[in-house]
Amino acid sequence: MDDIDKKALDDIEKYGCHVLNIMEGDGEPCFTYSIGIDKEQGKPDIVILGLKNELAHFIVNDYKDRLMAGETFEPGKYYYDFIEGFPVCFVKVAKIHFQEYFGWGLWLHNGNDFEVLQLIWPTTNGVWPWNEKKPEYYSWAQPILNETGELNEI
DSSP: OOHHHHHHHHHHHHHSOEEEEEOOBTTBOOEEEEESHHHHHSSOEEEEESSOHHHHHHHHHHHHHHHHTTOOOOTTOEEEEEETTEEEEEEEOOGGGHHHHOHHHHHHHTSSOSOEEEEEOOOTTOOOTTOTTOOHHHHHHSOOOSSSSOOOOO
C-alpha cells in the first residue's frame, strides 16, 4: 500500500469518505466522486459530472454529512438545498459505468459490490437532461450514467 492508498483509507476513517476530483480530458468532462460512504454507512456513494471541482467537492461532503445525520436520498425525487437556487435529483448509476468512472471504488471494495448515485443538476436556465432544447455542452458535461444514458422527466 502506498501513501495515496493510505490517505484514502485514513480519510474514510476520519471523515466518512474520500473525495476524488477527476480533471477534464480526452473529450470527457470533469467529475467528482466519493468512496467509502457505501463501505462505512451502507448508503450509496455519489458522483457529480460537469460541475467545477470545488463546488462538486463541497456537495459531496454535504451529501455525506447529511447521510450521517440520518437523511436519505432517492432516485427520482427533487432536492432543493444542494445548490443554492437550483433543485437537483439523483439517478442510480448502472454497474456498466463502474470500470470507466470508479476505479478507486472498485479498489476499495475489491469489485463492484457497492452503489453510487449520480447527482443531476439543471442548467442556470432550468434546463434538465430530458428537455429537448438542452444545449450541446450540457449533454457533454453531464452524461447520464444509468443503463440507457437517457433520463425521463422526474
